Amino acid sequence: MTLAGRVALVTGAGRGIGKAIAHVLTARGMAVGVNDGEKISAEDTAEELRRAGGRALALPADISRKAEVEAMVERAENELGPLWLLVNNAGVFFSGPTVDMSEEAWDRAFEVDAKGVFLCSQAVIRRMLPRRAGRIVNVSSIAGIIVRTNQIAYCAAKAAVVHFSRCLAVELAPHGITVNCLCPGMTRTPMLVEGARERGMDLAEMVRLIPAGRMAEPEDHAHLVAYFASDEAAHVTGQVVAVDGGQSQYLPLVRPK
Numbered sequence: 001m002t003l004a005g006r007v008a009l010v011t012g013a014g015r016g017i018g019k020a021i022a023h024v025l026t027a028r029g030m031a032v033g034v035n036d037g038e039k040i041s042a043e044d045t046a047e048e049l050r051r052a053g054g055r056a057l058a059l060p061a062d063i064s065r066k067a068e069v070e071a072m073v074e075r076a077e078n079e080l081g082p083l084w085l086l087v088n089n090a091g092v093f094f095s096g097p098t099v100d101m102s103e104e105a106w107d108r109a110f111e112v113d114a115k116g117v118f119l120c121s122q123a124v125i126r127r128m129l130p131r132r133a134g135r136i137v138n139v140s141s142i143a144g145i146i147v148r149t150n151q152i153a154y155c156a157a158k159a160a161v162v163h164f165s166r167c168l169a170v171e172l173a174p175h176g177i178t179v180n181c182l183c184p185g186m187t188r189t190p191m192l193v194e195g196a197r198e199r200g201m202d203l204a205e206m207v208r209l210i211p212a213g214r215m216a217e218p219e220d221h222a223h224l225v226a227y228f229a230s231d232e233a234a235h236v237t238g239q240v241v242a243v244d245g246g247q248s249q250y251l252p253l254v255r256p257k
């Protein structure tokens with residue numbers, strides 16, 4: 001695949017899935033802008049990528065704030081070159097019964113998981129449009145396509161990302177820019193492992209609901225992102241692909257608790 005020498009910006013790449021995406025894109029010869037809301041995490045990942053022989057720039061910013069996003073995208077293009085790929089990966093997770101959900105948690109889920117995707121996409125497509133070339137990959141979740149109980153804000157915001165991706169794909173198709181959506185299933189990352197521990201959930205029991213018999217590793221998602229970014233995927237747009245070991249296709253024969 002022909003990614004060498006091109007430039008990517010990956011949000012939330014300080015850890016987890018975003019970090020794995022940054023590593024795989026670096027291994028394929030891309031220069032990578034490493035965004036994260038946690039400055040130290042962005043710097044650590046960028047340093048790791050440089051040690052691995054790549055070109056990488058830490059770009060700490062809160063993707064829910066327009067001014068920070070604009071400055072980040074401008075810096076990425078000034079220091080790395082024209083962006084070929086934006087990966088909207090950063091996300092936050094909230095859970096609990098709907099009746100107890102705070103207004104703040106609802107707002108933050110939509111600010112980061114939905115508005116952040118819009119703000120980053122807008123800043124980047126403004127630059128891609130005159131070049132008539134580029135790729136956007138949005139990271140939603142299988143929680144955006146099937147129901148998970150007690151995750152109302154997360155599910156609704158991730159569903160917004162799915163439909164946002166389809167709408168933007170159609171709008172940008174005449175301009176040579178593709179937009180696709182990746183929906184991870186359960187993936188071994190700090191978000192999942194820490195979240196499960198905090199809620200007293202048994203990871204082994206959760207894995208039993210995955211037909212493939214294991215949770216995803218962050219790299220499982222990174223290879224699909226590299227495909228969406230490639231010249232070979234030029235005619236693939238508006239697609240929503242679950243990487244979940246069959247979890248979103250499986251109907252367990254038990255009543256939800």
Ligand SMILES: NC(=O)c1ccc[n+]([C@@H]2O[C@H](COP(=O)([O-])OP(=O)(O)OC[C@H]3O[C@@H](n4cnc5c(N)ncnc54)[C@H](O)[C@@H]3O)[C@@H](O)[C@H]2O)c1
Nearest residue numbers: 012014016017036037062063090091141184186187189191
């Ligand atoms: N882990 C899973 O099982 C799973 C499943 C489905 C979807 N996802 C999605 O995949 C993406 C990555 O998840 P992960 O598991 O690697 O999560 P993670 O929490 O391990 O990593 C997310 C990163 O995003 C950063 N971030 C959060 N808010 C930000 C903001 N406002 N601005 C910039 N950076 C911010 C965090 O600092 C963190 O480094 C998320 O969108 C998540 O919803 C994860």
